[in-house]
Amino acid sequence: MATHHFSPPRLSFRFFPIWRRHLLVWRKVAATSIIGHIADPMIYLLGLGYGLGSLLPEMGGTSYMVFLAAGTVCYSTMNSASFEALYSGFSRMHEQRTWEAIMNTPVTLDDIVFAEMLWAASKSLLSGVTVLAVIWLLGLSHSLLSLWLIPLALLVGLCFAALGLIMTALAPSYDFFMYYFTLVITPMMLLCGVFFPVTQLPPLWQNVSAMLPLTHAVDIARPLLMGVSPPAALSHVAVLLGYTLCGFYVSLVLFRRRLSK
Amino acid sequence: MSAVLNARNLRKSYGDQLVVDGFSITLDKGECYGLLGPNGAGKTTTLRLLLGLTDPDGGELTLLDHAVPRHAREARLRVGVVPQVDNLDPDFTVAENLLVYGRYFGMKDAEIKARIPALLEFANLTHKRDVKIPTLSGGMKRRLTLARALVNDPDIIFLDEPTTGLDPQARHLIWQRLHELTVQGKTLLLTTHFMDEAERLCHRLAILDHGRMVAEDSPRALIAQHIEAQVVEIFGESVEAWASAHAAHYAERFEVSGETAFCYANDAQPLLAHLQTQSGLRYLHRPANLEDVFLKLTGRELRE
Numbered sequence: 276m277a278t279h280h281f282s283p284p285r286l287s288f289r290f291f292p293i294w295r296r297h298l299l300v301w302r303k304v305a306a307t308s309i310i311g312h313i314a315d316p317m318i319y320l321l322g323l324g325y326g327l328g329s330l331l332p333e334m335g336g337t338s339y340m341v342f343l344a345a346g347t348v349c350y351s352t353m354n355s356a357s358f359e360a361l362y363s364g365f366s367r368m369h370e371q372r373t374w375e376a377i378m379n380t381p382v383t384l385d386d387i388v389f390a391e392m393l394w395a396a397s398k399s400l401l402s403g404v405t406v407l408a409v410i411w412l413l414g415l416s417h418s419l420l421s422l423w424l425i426p427l428a429l430l431v432g433l434c435f436a437a438l439g440l441i442m443t444a445l446a447p448s449y450d451f452f453m454y455y456f457t458l459v460i461t462p463m464m465l466l467c468g469v470f471f472p473v474t475q476l477p478p479l480w481q482n483v484s485a486m487l488p489l490t491h492a493v494d495i496a497r498p499l500l501m502g503v504s505p506p507a508a509l510s511h512v513a514v515l516l517g518y519t520l521c522g523f524y525v526s527l528v529l530f531r532r533r534l535s536k
Numbered sequence: 537m538s539a540v541l542n543a544r545n546l547r548k549s550y551g552d553q554l555v556v557d558g559f560s561i562t563l564d565k566g567e568c569y570g571l572l573g574p575n576g577a578g579k580t581t582t583l584r585l586l587l588g589l590t591d592p593d594g595g596e597l598t599l600l601d602h603a604v605p606r607h608a609r610e611a612r613l614r615v616g617v618v619p620q621v622d623n624l625d626p627d628f629t630v631a632e633n634l635l636v637y638g639r640y641f642g643m644k645d646a647e648i649k650a651r652i653p654a655l656l657e658f659a660n661l662t663h664k665r666d667v668k669i670p671t672l673s674g675g676m677k678r679r680l681t682l683a684r685a686l687v688n689d690p691d692i693i694f695l696d697e698p699t700t701g702l703d704p705q706a707r708h709l710i711w712q713r714l715h716e717l718t719v720q721g722k723t724l725l726l727t728t729h730f731m732d733e734a735e736r737l738c739h740r741l742a743i744l745d746h747g748r749m750v751a752e753d754s755p756r757a758l759i760a761q762h763i764e765a766q767v768v769e770i771f772g773e774s775v776e777a778w779a780s781a782h783a784a785h786y787a788e789r790f791e792v793s794g795e796t797a798f799c800y801a802n803d804a805q806p807l808l809a810h811l812q813t814q815s816g817l818r819y820l821h822r823p824a825n826l827e828d829v830f831l832k833l834t835g836r837e838l839r840e
Contacts, residue, residue, distance in 0.1 A: 279591070292639035299636065300627045372623035378589060379617035380640035380688075381609045535590060536550070 280531040284524065286389050289382045293390035294397070296373075301398075312402045316351040317409060320344060323470065335472050337501055344415045345497035346469030348406050348424055349431060353489055355402040356432040357460055359395035360439030361452045367391075368443065374534070384534060388527050391440060396432030403428025410500070418502030427499075431492045434515045437522030438488075444529035468493045488518045538601060540565055540692050540723045546585050546595035548578075555581045557747040559595070563692070568714070568724040570734040572830060573744035574839040579727040580620065582744070583694055586725070587617065600691055613641060616685030620696035620727075622677050626669045630661055630680055633669065634687055641688040651687065658713065659683035675706030682713060693717065695726040699733060711737060731827040741826075745834045755826055763824045763832060764788050764800040768807055771796050772817040786810060793836055800824065 301308060320343060328339035335342050367373040374387050407424050410416050442455045466480060467473070467489035473481055484490050491511035498505040505511070541563040548556040556578045563569055571579050584590040586599065588608020597604045602611035625633050631652055638648035656662045659679035664672065672680065678698065685693055698714070699707040714737055718724060728734050734741055735755045742752040751758055768787070770778070772795065779797040783790040786807035787799035801807055804821060811819050 277591070289640075289642070292636070292642075295639065296625070296636050299632070300625070303627060371626060372619075372621060373625060375619065376623040376625075376637070377640055379587065379612070379615075379619065380637070381612045381642070382640045383609060 277532075277535070280528050280535070284389070284527055285383065285385050287383075287386060290386040290390040290393065293377060293382065293387060294394055297390070297394040298397075309401075309405065312351070312355065312398075313405050313409070315354070316347045316402075316406050320347045320406075320409070335497070340413075341415050341500060342497070343470065344406075344410045344413075345500045346493055348403055348410070348428065348500075349467075349489060349492040349496050350464050350469050351406050352399040352403040352428045352431040353435045353460065353463070353492070356395040356399040356435040357439045357456070359398045360391060360436045361443055361446075361455065362449065364391050364395070364440060364443045365446055365449060365452075368530075368534075369446075378534075384530060385527060388440065388523070388530055392433060392436040392523055395436035395439065396429055399432025399435070400425070400429045403431070416500045416502070418500070420499045420502055420504065423499050424496055427492065427495055430512065430515050430519070431488075434488050434492075434519045434522070437519045437526060440526035441522055441529060444526050444533055463487055463489045466490070468497075488515055491515055539563060539598075540567075540600060541586065541725070542596075542598045543586060544596040546582070546592045546597060548581055548585060548590065548592050555747050556585060556592070559585070559747075559749060561742065561752075563723050563725060565691075565723055566718055566721045567740065568718050568726070568738050570738035570741040571725070571727045571744060572729075572731070572734055572741060572826075573727075574834050576839050577744040577834075578747040579744060580696060583696055583725075583727065587612065587615065587694060613688065614691045616688065616690035616693040618678075618681050618685045618693065618695040618698050620700070622681055624669045624677060624680060624684070629666045629668055630656070630672070631665045633680060634684055637684050638687040643688065648687065651689075655683040655686060658686070658716075660709065673706075675702050675709070678702060678706065678710060679713070682710065686717075690722070692723040692725065695724060697727055697729065699728070699730065707733070731825065731830060735826045743830060743833050750833050751829070758829050759824055759826060762829045764802050765824055766801050766804040767822050767824050767828055768799045768801065768804050768811070769796055769820045769822075770799065770811065770817050771819065774816045778814065778817060782810065791836070798828075800828070 324340040324343050331339045333339070377387055378384060404425060407421065442452060446452060466476065466484045467487050468484070469489070473484045473490060476484060491514045495505045495508055495511050539562045541561065543559060543561045546556055546559040547554070559582055561569070571582060573579050581590065585592050586597065588599070588605035588611065591605050599611040600614050604611055625636060628636060634652050634655055635645065635648050653662070656665055659682060661676060661680055661683065664676060669677065682698070699710050702710065711733065714724060726737070738755060740752065740754055741758060742749050744750070751762065753761065775795055775797045776792055779790060779792050783797060783799055787801045789800040791798045799807060808821060811817060
């Protein structure tokens with residue numbers, strides 16, 4: 276690997292036309308896309324929330340429905356960004372050769388990868404806001420503090436977009452992404468306090484959980500929905516930012532190596 | 537004005553394989569220059585080096601007065617590229633493809649939209665303006681890719697096999713358009729496998745083999761310099777026996793490939809007179825062309 280692959284990202288506002296390109300494609304399929312965004316989290320929230328919730332008097336100091344709502348916002352934003360960065364990103368890089376077309380213009384790879392991350396996070400933002408709207412409609416949160424979930428959705432989106440892009444940079448084909456979803460994303464849903472408190476896990480797994488980004492997202496989201504200011508919010512934000520920056524840098528180095536051939 | 541493109545001794549290896557071995561070239565305004573070479577000769581890597589998409593291991597390169605790769609971004613503001621494999625945006629219409637691509641050059645929407653009618657006219661796609669890409673024919677996609685490469689009104693256009701996979705009608709239309717561009721003063725650098733295309737379009741040509749430039753000149757000069765004026769192709773089952781007995785007597789040079797003997801001669805009359813007397817052989821007499829030069833310099837073995 277050449278040394279210049281490791282040079283710091285060189286970003287510019289030239290990423291914006293790429294972001295606009297993704298938006299224009301999305302606008303053509305927006306109706307079906309929004310249904311997809313909302314259907315999956317709603318099925319879990321309503322299905323598990325009403326089904327399990329009726330058996331559980333309370334969890335983590337609140338009703339199970341409210342407990343689950345916070346987890347749902349976080350994992351649905353994680354999923355949106357991951358799908359976009361992996362499947363759609365790979366399609367643009369590999370199948371459709373959209374990146375190749377863009378790199379023949381004054382736009383550079385650094386701009387393209389940055390635009391991918393921002394776009395995937397934009398989809399997360401949309402997904403987070405949609406789920407939040409349903410939470411309000413169902414009367415699960417009455418606190419203005421819940422508005423903080425909007426910037427949180429963006430941050431969670433950036434974080435998982437950056438991590439997902441590492442997989443995209445390494446992927447030989449779409450099949451590769453199954454590993455990431457089965458070995459990383461799904462375990463995170465179970466280990467990070469989405470469906471039940473992390474304190475239910477054995478101590479070893481609690482330590483693992485504390486290192487995973489989704490845990491930190493849930494730790495911010497849940498108090499906010501309950502109208503409480505989250506303890507140690509800044510350190511949780513710092514972890515998510517750290518994953519974002521490292522993920523973006525590592526993916527960029529890998530993309531430079533992959534596409535400089 | 538200085539040269540549009542000036543490369544000196546560019547080199548690039550992958551591992552221990554030398555892909556581009558000392559490539560030098562100077563292109564002037566309005567010139568059409570062709571890169572010919574068998575598969576794996578290093579044509580596509582050379583194009584990537586010239587565009588600043590791949591960093592060379594050595595050598596110097598100036599593109600439109602910008603040092604590349606250091607200032608490749610600035611240079612590419614005035615460059616158009618027609619890639620080998622179509623990479624149009626399948627989700628967009630013909631006009632949207634042009635609009636979105638123009639934005640990558642920092643152009644304002646109004647500025648791009650003002651150029652779109654002329655670009656569609658140039659590509660004979662005015663009637664397809666609002667049609668999505670998957671419904672276009674191969675020739676239409678190629679023309680749109682060419683129009684897209686012109687969206688920023690470039691000074692130089694790189695074309696990687698611009699007519700591969702097209703039918704003759706579509707190919708002729710592309711040739712006509714490329715000729716018009718050189719008349720407008722655009723510089724073209726193209727790679728191709730079609731010798732008639734290179735002979736017809738290019739003012740100058742380079743033949744590449746194993747990463748090295750083995751010849752460079754105008755098509756006519758290459759033919760005059762490297763090959764005898766006349767070619768007689770002789771076919772038939774007994775051609776091998778005939779060739780080993782007689783070919784050296786009548787031709788300056790000959791090659792047997794399968795059931796065909798290629799005889800190269802400056803005066804083919806004695807050979808033709810002799811062939812009249814050979815009942816088992818058929819033959820074709822023609823002037824030497826670029827393909828003969830190409831095969832002489834790069835050999836007849838398959839490159840795979």
